[in-house]
Amino acid sequence: MNNRESIREKSIVIIGFMGVGKTTVGELVAKKLYRDFIDIDRVIENSFNIPIVDVFKLIGEKSFRQKEKEIIKEYCAQKLKVISLGGGAYLQEDIRKVTLENCIVIFLDITWESWKERLNIIIDSRPVLHGKTMEEIEELFYKRQGIYKSHHSKLETDNLNTIDIADFIVESLKIAYEMYDPN
Numbered sequence: 049m050n051n052r053e054s055i056r057e058k059s060i061v062i063i064g065f066m067g068v069g070k071t072t073v074g075e076l077v078a079k080k081l082y083r084d085f086i087d088i089d090r091v092i093e094n095s096f097n098i099p100i101v102d103v104f105k106l107i108g109e110k111s112f113r114q115k116e117k118e119i120i121k122e123y124c125a126q127k128l129k130v131i132s133l134g135g136g137a138y139l140q141e142d143i144r145k146v147t148l149e150n151c152i153v154i155f156l157d158i159t160w161e162s163w164k165e166r167l168n169i170i171i172d173s174r175p176v177l178h179g180k181t182m183e184e185i186e187e188l189f190y191k192r193q194g195i196y197k198s199h200h201s202k203l204e205t206d207n208l209n210t211i212d213i214a215d216f217i218v219e220s221l222k223i224a225y226e227m228y229d230p231n
């Protein structure tokens with residue numbers, strides 16, 4: 049397969065800090081593009097039949113990260129998917145490498161000021177946030193910003209609803225496809 053053929057078929061990977069909207073937006077983008085939607089956290093939850101919080105309790109974060117890596121590698125080898133990663137997946141170099149080499153990686157960005165307004169709706173289901181002070185969460189937020197710098201495209205999501213974000217992604221992809229594969 050040559051490059052012209054492959055760009056339209058590349059799977060789309062959505063990255064960003066936990067709670068930024070990767071799952072919600074990814075599902076909408078997949079529907080609009082008539083593609084399968086894969087949420088890596090959901091794949092892991094379904095494999096254990098328990099929520100991520102309990103997966104962390106059962107196998108610990110280290111084994112969770114290993115499983116996360118294996119599943120991402122498996123799906124990134126496939127074409128025409130929309131794949132939402134978990135917020136910590138990009139900590140692993142292997143994951144950054146496999147996604148950037150095989151897929152179109154879109155970074156959903158958000159400012160700390162907007163993100164902290166969302167904390168109360170996500171905290172119960174995000175084990176990484178448990179037991180941390182607001183200052184520690186802020187530190188984690190800024191520390192993680194560095195790892196998301198490896199991407200193909202970035203979208204600032206402050207003040208945008210999930211439908212608008214999904215529309216923007218789909219329109220941007222259409223422009224990219226026309227640019228790199230006009231026929």
Ligand SMILES: Nc1ncnc2c1ncn2[C@@H]1O[C@H](COP(=O)(O)OP(=O)(O)OP(=O)(O)O)[C@@H](O)[C@H]1O
Nearest residue numbers: 065066067068069070071072073134135208209210
């Ligand atoms: N742009 C947005 N505006 C308002 N609320 C949003 C927006 N994006 C997501 N949300 C809400 O924030 C919460 C977290 O969204 P979601 O689960 O999609 O995040 P995520 O990036 O997949 O998180 P994780 O990294 O933990 O998987 C949901 O309740 C969702 O409805």
Ligand SMILES: O=C(O)C1=C[C@@H](O)[C@@H](O)[C@H](O)C1
Nearest residue numbers: 066089134135136174175176
């Ligand atoms: O940011 C993180 O480290 C995580 C985010 C979630 O998507 C889950 O993958 C899990 O709660 C860990």
Ligand SMILES: [Mg+2]
Nearest residue numbers: 070071089134
């Ligand atoms: Mg998610």
